[in-house]
Amino acid sequence: MKFDTPAATNPIDQLKVVGKATDRIDGPLKTTGTAPYAYERHDVVANQAYGFIVGSAIAKGRISRMDVAAAKAAPGVIAVVTAENAGTLGKGKWNTAVLLGGPEIQHYHQAVALVVAETFEQARDAASLIRVDYQAEAGAYDLAAARDGAAVAKGEPDSTVGDFTGAYAAAPVQLDATYTTPDQGHAMMEPHATIAAWNGDKLTLWTANQMINWGVKDVSQTLNIPVENIRLISPYIGGGFGGKLFVRSDALMAALGAKVAGRPVKVALTRPLMFNNTTHRPATIQRIRIGATREGRITAIGHESWSGDLPGGKPETAVQQTRLLYAGANRLTAMRLAVLDLPEGNAMRAPGEAPGLMALEIAMDEMAEKLGMDPIQFRILNDTQEDPEKPGRPYSQRQLAECLRQGAERFGWAKRNPKPASMREGRWLVGMGVAAGFRNNLVTKSAARVRLDGQGMVTVETDMTDIGTGTYTIIAQTAAETMGVPLDKVAVRLGDSSFPVSCGSGGQWGANNSTAGVYAACMKLRQAVARKLGFNAAEPQFADGHVSSGGHTMPLAQAAKDGELVAEDLIEYGDLDKKYQQSTFAGHFVEVVVDSATGEIRLRRMLAVCAAGRILNPKSARSQVIGAMTMGAGAALMEELAVDKRRGFFVNHDLAGYEVPVHADIPHQEVVFLDEVDPISSPMKAKGVGELGICGVGAAVANAVYNAIGVRVRDYPITLDKVLDHLPEMT
């Protein structure tokens, strides 16, 4: 199905199932511990052996000598895989560093060996017997030090509109401030894990991966085997946040281990290995300049960002939202990329916007204060209904102002005293902060297959993944709505490369595109059903498990009485995303309290008002947003991969050292979705919310801290040591 004109009224608009708050259909499996995750698939293939990965002890250099004899001789050991016996390996398109290092080492904890043994404990014990001698080389690990040598990244030219320099210089009110965000880890619950089994030259990987088709291609490219010989199966994923977009060393090493051992091998990354062995959100340094008239109209806006990555890597696109979010005739956005020898930087929930808004939305707060304006009023004054870099290119929907207005009303913004450090309750200083949330809606093709059987059961098959987001449920709702059956007449099968290729889970594009693909396949199945039942009229009705046309009604199941009906289709898009800017919007509101003695910052209330097209399942959408708000709170207050700049690694590489919020940190959270449908986005008229929820939260917290104590912290995370010197004197 080609989607190249705005959606008209269609079966989804019935909203009998879609749009209803629905418990996730995979919920019982999750709550009873019976949803099979990759490492637990003991049943899928017999004789599984255990693999344990050895990570490099240095960040950069070479292995000069490696002695695996003691490991090979250890009890229970079946095989040891290193670069020496792994054969010639390629590198996946989506990997920057190779997944198996040696002799060259590109980053700390890069895999250098896999030990395969009868038990996990034997493999781990033997792994400690591998002796590796390294020749360490000096590396670059400090972004601030590497900043001056940073260059324009390939495919990421500067973007200019008008005369930024002149307009900024002429602006009566100016802000020029620099912000930093640290490296952050995904820290999802389920570690990267894979079971690999070879059958002749055919490889099956039961794994945890957000993007099945990317994965197949990258395994093919790395192992130099045809894609037809590879099957990826990933029906349940215990969190990803972008950390499982790509094939990682668990999958490659399991495949290599299984080949050398001659039997299936399972590998999970240990928690201490995850932070340096895989990918992370790169640190940024961001300079923002805003010039405005005394009335508060932005005349010049500039945003420059510096980040680092391994050679061949990409920049963190922290300036993206600044190209689109606010009006202003003169604009400059630029990114510079430094070479760093830290582990690979890559996507983490809302790459670009999440750290970009952490900076931009503090800058907006600072600018509002300089202007003596309310920060909401300042944002609304500079709202735009068109792409500010391409005047005349409208937004498909843009309700940012409404998000901010409604949020202010609900949150009690009027009670905020704009004078910092003026609200106090006992030993607590109280502050309120606001920020805009913004994340683009990306459209990309997505396919599905739908089967109807003689019992009237509809089964959907697509290689789409559910990383804990609720995809199973919204796909079932879509199929139920389109085929006119109740939810319990739909079965959903996901995450298998033998199914049609979907959009996968990432960039908050999963919900809209994958359901649109299912809708397309269902519409094709409806045609097949109509033909089979002999309904020649243009549009038979599908409702309540029946099909009606011209006064005749027949059970849907009747169409499959002679055998299953199968339809497959995909959604693909024309140029509506070129003609219209498609984005999602939020107003984030936060109230914090700061201990006037210790500087401890605690959240008290959070509110997100979101405008993100049709909300397919308000229940799972809310879960996505509150989870993202929690992650945003972590980014604001505690999350930081601490870089040892001498040795080139993230020191706090476990969940004791890398702090993420716990229940006690997260207070009352409220989420409101504005009533919106976006016929430009897809037949579903939906957009994503999973990343919108984090975008802007960090700055809302920072702005609330400023309001509470009058200290402007521009370096995340906002920890007590950064405010301690500025707190009131103790008596």
Added chain:
Amino acid sequence: MKPFTYERATSPADAAAKAASIPGARFIAGGTNLLDLMKLQIETPAHLIDVNGLGLDKIEETPDGGLRIGALVRNTDLAADIRVRRHYGVLSRALVAGASGQLRNVATTAGNLLQRTRCPYFYDPNQPCNKRQPGSGCSAIGGISRQLGVVGTSEACIATHPSDMAVAMRVLDAMVETVRPGGATRAIPIADLHRLPGDTPHVETTLEQGELITAVTLPKPVGGVQLYHKVRDRASYAFALVSVAAIVQPGGTNGIAWGRVALGGVAPKPWRVEAAEAHMKQGAKAVTAGLLADARPTADNRFKIKLAERTLAAVLTEARG
């Protein structure tokens, strides 16, 4: 994990004797720290002696009106004990400020005292660490040290002792009862249990090889307002940046008749300097100046000095009522 053998001890003296005679033996109780360290091969015991079944899990009143806490009393049970809550409030408060509910259900009194540092370099076997591998050097000095010690540290080690419970016990003048491998018992003031690192940071206590902690005794209640204030980056399940255990008797000049204070999160052991407590009436600044007079912070953790002073000031304000 290295292969190891395992047995259940039959008595405290039996446990101590076996631990002294079997090379590489370690006691195991709750295992909340030891098992983690074994998985990382930082601890590689050849033999585990399980002391869970030795009847050391009771809390009893002592003849002089104090409390004798068995070494195997779980943190949850100790925190909830009505006598502890009534007379040793600082201990109950410190316990519930530590770890998580699940960990406190398993972690024991003696195990809590003997837990090892959470210095991230200690936890990474690729990195030099004098505590883990004597003589290899300290990576934390000059590295990431925001969480680490400011006082009592050495050129060889700046790790902290992570316990909350022990800080409260220090301010309560607890005694640690042990049985030695020969069967003799002794009582060690808690102040003398943990050693400062000096140039041997791997030697963390004054216990002999095989010596088993059987109980911790608390003297008879001293009254006062008993507070424990733990400061950390997140609201729960984090180690202290600084903690203050205090017993304060309100009254007299400046609202304070007398007071005791110990700090956590700043030193290789619960940090108390009795002489500093003489300045209690002068307030937090004077006390902290005495407590941290010999502090040698890093650039990363210099803030702990001011934080300790301000936290103590808040505690004193609260204690005055």
